Amino acid sequence: MAVIRSPNSAFAAVTCRDFRKADVRNLIFVLLDAAAWDTGSAALILKCGADDVQPAPIHTDEFVARLKALTRRGAYNDHLFIKMPGCVYDAETGNAVSDRGKQHLTETEARLLTALALDPSKIFSKADLMDHMYGGEDEPEQKIIDVLVCKLRNKLLEMNDGLDVVRTVWGRGYQFEPKGFPPVFRQRVRAVR
Structure with missing residues (x-):
């Protein structure tokens, strides 16, 4: 994401x-000094590739809400490709594609993968993922994250030659591993009565 604070609309x-000419596909949010603000300049900046333009100064809560709204809308996903060990996810088609075929991800699975893959160094808590995926609107229970991770893993395991790309960091959350790793399966132990 790029945030540009500009004293004038031409800059x-x-x-x-x-x-955009350099193929930067991140969100671009422009804060234009109030002295340079008018609807004509905002329209020009939007036509040149910005995802949103607002007059500065802007209230912190509104700024954060606008960034979250842009992220929820997936403006940056139009040409996003996520490379994994055995396949590539194409956000435009919603498919993970390998030489063996393709696997379609649901919208929620795609949002989860995108959230994790855009920052592989970060460990995402369930609350982080809920915020990214639902943004406080019509949120289901947090347990849905575990279910979605399980479904996403199952789809991607077969596409990535049996390698997992979503690491569970116990007690903290989940993290994307672009190179993949052999999954560790835990056996359930049943109590004998």
């Missing part, structure tokens, strides 16, 4: 255009 428009 912001050129910067957005240059980012």
